[in-house]
Amino acid sequence: MAEATTTTNVAPTIAAPAIPNTKLSTHRFNIDQQCAIQAVTVYNDRAEVTRLLRHHFDVEGTYDLIFEGFSPFVDQTSLHVSGGTGKACTILEVSYQTCYENTKPETDLSSLEKLQSEFNQIEGSIGVHQREVARLTKQRAWIEGRASKLMNQDGQINVNDLDAMQQFMDFYRKNLSNLDDETTKEEIEMKRLTQERDGLQTKINEYGAQGQLNRRKERREVTITVHIGAQNIDVNLEISYLISNCSWSASYDVRVSSIDVSKQRTQLTYYGIIVNKSQENWPDTQLSLSTATPSLGGAPPKLNTLKVTYYQPRYNNYQDYDSLKDGAQYLTAAGLSECGLVESSARKSRKSKPFASFRGRSSLNPKNILEEDEDETSNAVNVLSTTTEASMSSSSFAIPRRSTIDADGKPHKVTIGVLDLTSTFMYTVIPKLSLHAYLKATTTNTSDKQLLAGPISVFMDNNFVTHSTINNVCLGDTFDLPLGTDASIKVEYKPAKTIAETQGVITKTHYENIRRETRLSNTKLTDVTVYVYDQVPISSYEKIKVKLVVPDLRTKQVNSSYSVMMNDENNLEWKCLVKAKSECRLPLEYTLEWPKDKRIEFTEE
Secondary structure (H helix, E strand, O other): OOOEEEEEEOOOOOOOOOOOOOOOOEEEEHHHHEEEEEEEOOOOEEEEEEEEEEEEEEEOOEEEEEEEEOOOHHHHHEEEEOOOOOOOOEEEEEEEEEEEEEEEHHHHHHHHHHHHHHHHHHHHHHHHHHHHHEEEEEEEHHHHHHHHHHHOOOOOOOOHHHHHHHHHHHHHHHHHHHHHHHHHHHHHHHHHHHHHHHHEEEEEHHHHHHHHHHHHHEEEEEEEEEEEEEOOEEEEEEEEEEEEEEEEEEEEEEEEOOOOOOEEEEEEEEEEEEEEEEOOOEEEEEEEEEOOOOHOOOOOOOOOOOOOOOOOHHHHHHHHHHHHHHHHHHHHHHHHHHOOOOOOOOOOOOOOOOOOOOOOOOOOHHHHHHOOOOHHHOOOOOOOOOEEOOOOOOOEEEEEOOOOEEEOOOOOEEEEEEEEEEEEEEEOOOOOOOOOEEEEEEEEEEOOOOOOEEEEEEEEEEEEEEEEEOOEEEEOEEEEEEEEEEEOOEEEOOOOEEEEEEEEOOOOOEEEEEEEEEEEEEOOOOOOEEEEEEEOOOOOOOOOOOEEEOOOOOOOOOOOOOEEEEOOEEEEEEEEEEEEOOEEEEEEEEEEEEEEOOOOOOOOO
């Protein structure tokens, strides 16, 4: 016998004529077979599905339209029905039911009883072997005790005693060997039975969970009560609902061209990776991908009031309190609590790991990436691009072709668009950590599409370079694409030269002068822009003095191919324009002073 839970949603309708109280006619529909999917909008953690029912009514009257076959992941409170307003068809009521039916209880119970009977028999056998092992252990302990007593006897030993001892030793060796063999045999058998028992227990547990699901089958239904006010009419009803266990994420292929430096072109192929685990297939469906994030909620978080108070020592027990209370230690703690404020520092969040990259085969012809002339566009491979529908807080990408997304949990890739962007190339060099010049392309999102965070497969002149990731990029924002190292930019980091001396007569001061140089060589036929970063220590104490000598940040570098500044991390940042087939030298010199009786150390934060 089925049990059901029912919830009713009454949809507001326009004023309708009085409906006579007649017996309702019932029509049943399977949503997969009779209600085709018209459109699916996929979000980052769910999807909105819209289905269409076309049905012909011969006579007027009130009908119950029962729809079955919904996935258990459907949010039934999100059901919405439209299309039936007017005199011809009036929607009176929308309700949903969750029914449970018991199936094949007899055969399942008999299988469970058989498994339980085998389990009990094995439990009994294990008990018999355990008692046998205990008996063998007692026998061995008795023999060991007799042997120990015999060996601890004092006094003279005659010939008869030697014979008796020899007989006992033979008896001892033979019986211990037999006991060891029997004990090993019993333990092996116990191990086998224990494994068999554990396997049966696992089956019983699985049967209990899965069998309960099999015996208690869940069936979800939606009932729409309508009034048909005319004869021989066709009615179209749209049913939409939210369903979970499905999502989409962004993925990119980026192809950068550096052959023609004047163009500096970047072509970004924007993909949507759809994963459907909702137990509902979407055959030949019009898809739309939304950047909205329903999981974040619609209301902002509440900010609590921040209060500052005097620090109060907290003690784990009274002994700690008493030990602090006695003597100057307590006074020191009390003085600190009255004079100092406690500043709470936020923990630094860990950087998120990059997403695992997923790169499919691009539908673009690689040869056309570097071609831009209008007379050659006839050879280009066209790619269907989505249309972007922007709202106040999100965007939606309508996929131009119908697609089939099965509920197989596998990633399904659809193309959102191919974006032609303009990039600026530059190199980054950190000589203290690496003697390589790292190329990157700073790109501006000049398209009409918001770029979501996701993995990127980067190609440079049709050669694969690296996997990387990008964060969310809004319209007009810029983002960096790492393009790997370039061996044509050579970096030389000269060892530091240190001059140390002691100054002062009464107050001794230790003095050090550190000099080093970074040399860049450009073997290319074109000029390049290189950013170089190096460290200058910053003092944590007043008596440790650091003075930057070269470069002088107060004056502009005259007749120089670079500019330099101190960034927020107290690191020097050079911006160098290195001419073709030339080099650039970046000197660095600074001094350190500190008291002679102290030692200093360098730490990085």
